[in-house]
Amino acid sequence: MLSRRNLLAATAAVALSASAATAQQPVEIQFWHAMGGALNEWVDELAKGYNDSQTKYKVVAVNKGNYTEVMTGAIAAYRANRAPHIIQVFEVGTATMMAAKGAVKPVYEVMEQAGIGWDPKVYLPAVAGYYTTTDGRMLSMPLNSSSPIFYYNKDAFKKAGLDPAVAPKTWVEVRDAAKKLQASGMPCGLSTAWPSWVLIENFGAMHNLPMGTLENGFGGLGTEFQFNSPAHVTHMERIAEMQKAKEFDYGGRRGDSQVKFTNAECGMYIQSSAGLSSILKTAKFDVGFGMMPYWPDLTKGPNGGPQNSILGGATLWVLGGKSADEYKGVAGFFAHISKPEVQAASHQRTGYLPITMAAYELTQKQGFYEKNPGFEIANKQMTLNPPTPNSKGIRFGNLVQIRDIIEEEMEAVFAGKKQAKAALDSAVQRGNALLRQFERDNK
């Protein structure tokens, strides 16, 4: 099987180089991504920027639907020997991709073999760390990373007699604000997007509480979940209590709840920093920003404050079985998108985190953050403190399903059908079963 694939690849390479010699056709690099809307344009322009900068390679960026569809499509294509070169994989797919040794070519290998003088140290540790092995080798190239931040409706704050210049910092303050907002006529205080990412994964990081053993799974496949600790249960109980009074109102998975905020139904909102531009575009009120709230009595962060948040979003993985020349093209593309000016422009355009130090500094120097304060919050929040094993990220197999299970159990809590403890216990138990399955399948 393997030798047949190599043979095919070799034939393809010969065919490609032959045609390159005759017609000067550029080598095509297939790049499958999940960026829709304005972000699709952004990715197209990244590809165009690289294609215009040289003539040897041509990156073809294709939107293949949402993240799951991109990954499934790429896997199906790989099994049929039609894999693209680069695929965009969301953070929850990281463990699956890492386990697919042979199907995936780690980024550090691609970059080193291309011989273009690659320095992994230019990348922001807070971002690259999530996708790096414990011995410091970078497996995939961050493209779009974000972290949840806190948004609030300044106009509504004013009307409720709250200070619109100051964002609530703790959950206690958030709850107070919610009550005041409701008293001033708002139906709901706060909602959140991406429930598991915000209320479990980032809750753990911000409070320096482990989500699972073995450094949240970074240490190996034998990891087990711990997010049913007393602190987690208390947190969930309090949110459920807030749900009863609509101080918090659940608005669905992913970003489904965003209209609740932009329509001024809820006065506060937790959503990815990447939602910034679309929130600013659709909200008819002044939007304020802040960091995610924390519970002073639950946090294990430094000085009784918050620790730091973790990221979400996606990275670019390189698939195996291609020719050395094609990998050179891939490396060139990655080097292109990592350039400070390209990276800074991407960051300012999309609201995603800058992935290199130089891009961050360049953006600061340009005075961008003074004019657009919301764009720096995620960065500040991620680098609030040096990350601990509990706050550098999570790496669990079958995480797509596990996230669904967590959200399912949370939905049961918010619907008043289950107690917080029972729900979290059940989520941990079901999640562990999936972790064991992943461990078995990947031995």
Next chain:
Amino acid sequence: MRVRVGYSNKVLPYILVAPQVIITLVFFIWPASQALYQSVQRQDPFGLRTRFVGLDNFAAILEDPGYLNSLYVTAIFSISVAALALGLALLLAVSADRVIRGATAYKTLLIWPYAVAPAVAGVLWMFLFNPTIGSVAFALKALGYDWNHLLDGNQAMLLVVLAATWKQISYNFIFFLAGLQAIPKSLIEAAAIDGAGRNRRFWTIILPLLSPTAFFLLVVNVVYAFFDTFGIIHSVTSGGPARATEILVYKVYYDAFEALDLGGSAAQSVILMAIVISLTVVQFRYVERRVHY
């Protein structure tokens, strides 16, 4: 099957069936046998490591509360869709059969949802009932009813049942109307002369004569609810909240494409195939009987 006067030719019949048979073999039988093979294996998504596990995948499914939940959800969903779609269609068909003026217009106005893609129908209903921007959800809230199908499983179920029913009514309507029009008017007139009122005529004459149509439609509606509603579930609820609308075919899709559990999904496919085969056999026996009638 009836064998009739025909031709005998050694080669021609094979040439005639060849296109159909080749496509069936290549795109149906072969892939289906692959699914069968996959159901006794465990494999990582990329197909790099494969283990033979016998019936483990089946055992895991039957022990999985999620699967049992899905069976339950499918039953509730199919029964509700079939009952609602049949009941409403019958009411409309009986009405359309009664009116003289405008019957064609009513018919035209009632049959077109058949042409709407399930995925598109899903989008329409999702938009109407969106808890924040949907017109219907807003009206319900104004009436003091808290609509949030993103959190309330029963509401989510109601929503997908409504969307699925909406699309199926026209189909049932056409059959009921055809069935009603096939009933000899003389029969009804005779009953009327005997003094049977409108309701009595419906229950004692019309309904019994319609029952073969109704039975046939029941099977079709159940098959529809089992499979063709995938697009609706996918675009309206994605099986949520808390799996309240995860029907079997959605779970097969989810486990294969989102969860990348190929063995488990293939095993579910095999179970589904068994269900469809039995449904089809029921239908076919019935169909054959009617043909010979």
Next chain:
Amino acid sequence: MIEKKGMGTWLTHAVLILGVLTVAFPIYVTFVASSLTLREVLDAPMTLIPGSHLVENYRTALFSGTRMNATPVAGMLLNSLIMALVIASGKIVISLLSAFAVVYFRFPLRMVFFWMIFITLMLPVEVRILPTFKVVSDLEMLNSFPGLTIPLIASATATFLFRQFFMTIPDELVEASKIDGAGPMRFFRDVLLPLSRTNIAALFVILFIYGWNQYLWPLLITTDHRMDTIVIGIRRMLAAGDDQIEWPVVMATTMLAMIPPVLVVVVMQRWFVKGLVDSEK
């Protein structure tokens, strides 16, 4: 009819009108949404009076494509049309041929073939999609109209319908044709085809809609946006990720996606009803 009492008739009409309105309501709301701006749509409760941006939204959807999706809907409509036409005519042709063989020839394996064709009814696409994808890919048919259509062309329903229909054709016609010295293909062309005209028209409507409404299959088979069908286009527009869904344009596209199949059903109503009733009997 037998009795025409005022009350009963009014009630009947009321039931029908209520039914028609309920059926039409979602479409009406969609239509209204397609004539508003994004802000107006998001402003709950959305108005139920059509707005002033109708032409603009449809023009954006049809020709420029949105920011959502670089492919203009006009191209997608064409793809959907090609796909629906190829599937409908392909299914009819191969089903006619195989039904002809099964009914008019006696040959070994006849019943085996019949059952093999019939079994395709039992295998929904979702159930075997990964292996089917691999087959299509091995045949180098990804991203092509053959890949989109051929795997969907095998049809148990159509074969079955033609078989049933051929069996109602009197044997005398075959005898007469034989006496005239005509071969089987001549009989097929001169007698069976003309007789099947209504059935073909009827089946065409149903299969056209089947082809037009395909969803999961094109989603997986095509990676090239130029191959997108309109149903897939809508799906892509809804997957806006971190961006706000552009409801007015999505709704305009939804309307555009419904118009052709609905037109086919309404215009060819007579055959459609016949085809539906016959094919399932």
